[in-house]
Amino acid sequence: MYQALLTRKYLTTKIMPLLAIAAVTLSVATVLVTWSVMGGFLNTLLTSGRSMIGDVSIYWPNVGFPYYDELCERLEKDPRIKAACPIIESFGVIALPDDQVHGVMVKGIDGTRFARVTDYERTLWWRPLDRPMPKDTDRVDPRLGTDKGYFAGEDWAARLEAGLTLTEPDGSAAAVPGIELSGWNIRLPSGVYIPGAPQRPGRDGKARGINLFLPDGEITLHLMPLDKTGRGVEMVTRTVPVANEFHSGIYEADSQVVFVRFDLVQRMLNMDEAERIERPESPFVFNPKTGRLEEAHTEVIGVDPARATTVLVRAADGVPVHSEEDIEAFRGVCESIYAEFAADHAGEVPGSGSILVRSWRDMNRTMISAVEKETGLVLFVFGLVCFTTVFLVLAIFWSMVSEKTKDIGILRALGGSTAGITWLWLRYGGAVGAVGSGLGLLAAWIVVRNINEIHQWLGDNLGLVIWDPSVYYFFKIPSDMDWQKAVVVVAAGVGTCLFGAALPALRAGLMDPVRALRFE
């Protein structure tokens, strides 16, 4: 009982325990903020990683594989699968209206089908807005109102529709690049993009301002079709109108991917349906009727079906695909369906042993693994730094036990036992840990909840930009507290203090009461 009373009194009347509490608070807050942000970073990565690639991808690069629509039908018959769609992936080069040239990943998609497998529709940026975005306090979003310069009269609903179907109103195929690709869009701190007026070198070598809205323009797309041996045939170039831009939240995708209507990419890469012909051995053949040599004609011997490089699959709602085990099980389902498909088209499609059936985790494995390792490393380093709190608490408590030697002697004279005195100091350490950890938890929660605002303030006032989206993939710092981790860190904070207080507590308990009473 006296331990509780003295713990409360010592906590509220002494400076030194406040220092220990401050140290514990800082340590707990540091570890929690780091763990929450890094953990949130990983979670965002995992969630966003799936947003544009579905759950499983069946992939045969370069030349692709035929009968993809049949495969999609077979897949969609399985109740565990919500949808499947074919896409064509190829590296390409695009030229923007300001003559910038970018190497890009071109994805040929049927927008509507693609949107059933991925979050494509949600990522289309230029769309009608009923109200300003929450952080757009200055109402600078050009989609608001009608009197916005050259946006006046812009039909945002039509933009959305064109982006979804990748088809212009006149029926021509269109492209949807990532919103960071052109470099024309300026992302404001509020998260809103506005078309900027970047300076570009003109043909005369002088800088000139470009004031363009990319969806009003065109891009020139260069693709290299490959033959069956994987060798390039001849560069194909088309000019394609831009229907919209997408914003997935993954900087890598937003700055390097261009979606183009499926049939156009298929044609440009020579992957559309084609007649299979047989060339004669000699350019001339002898015509026995006329007795003359005549030009030999190629002979149509069949039809090569259209091909796609990839079929993306999305699991049905309620089918778990988040954990490693779950997604592996789902991948197995897709693999077995493909095996049946391959058996029915033996010799025409890659065998089930050759085709690449990859989960979203497989496709993001390098990135996920890197972030997981980075998180572990950062936590280890911070944990090590915070472990010094043990020694800080030990030093403070050792000093306090010395200061309170006479009190210990008095308590022993009053009948206090060795165990009772030890418990007093251990309990005191635990209280310092509990209060410090509690405050640390509160501080971490406040920081994590407001980390984007804090970061913004640091940037605005001190020029300190820690979270560069071009480095960290995401535009927004994850700001969710994981309460399970919080419990672990708080428990570790209390444990650290108990550990640090153990030796001084033992010293206090074992103190000779006579010496303690005579202590000057």
Next chain:
Amino acid sequence: MNETAPIISATDVHKTYRMGRVRVPVLKGVSLGIAPGEWVAVLGASGSGKSTLLHLLGGLDRPDKTDKKNGSARIEFEGRALGRMSRGELDRYRATRIGFVFQFYHLLPELRVLENVTVGAMVRHGRLGYTRHRKEIVNRASGLLEAFGLGHRLRHRPGELSGGERQRVAIARALINEPRVLLADEPTGNLDRATGESILDAIDDLRERLGLTIIMVTHDQHVAERAERVIRLEDGVIAANNAPPKKNILRT
């Protein structure tokens, strides 16, 4: 136990302290007996072993082990040897049978006056016991402080009290568990004469009202004269023991 049987006694008690590599004998064979309700003053110069004797009688320290051939050294309380008590029993002995009062009061500076008194009961009863008897303990502590003229000081801290007031708080703390013996180590040593006298009056009053046994260490002849019996310690041995005839139990 008959009327003259000692409540506390010491037989051939030795105590040596080690100061670095030097052994310093403080008590060199002290024997005494104190009757229940007796007020005994232990008088001696500084370093004569008075406080050491008090600590040994109070179970705060243990005497030296004497050699087996001649050794019969022991301290007894109501016939029970302290040397045979376990640590826990000694703790309980101090908590229930003994009340300590020190020269420099030794109050806990963070606690208020009332808490300084009740803390002794907290040590004795533990959490459950204290919670169960909290009301009566607080009433008793308040009553003791009232009796010492400190009823208006219950919520003050020791730093806000005079020396005499602090010593009265210390006496109240020593009495909170209703001990049989009060061990006072120079209780007036840090007070002016008038305040010291008032403290001695209070102790005398307690002895008469409660039948408390009082062993008071002092180096002040005048203070010692207030006691019924004076034991003079010189160089670790009892040089004089002018016990009143009725209560003389043991002599060295």
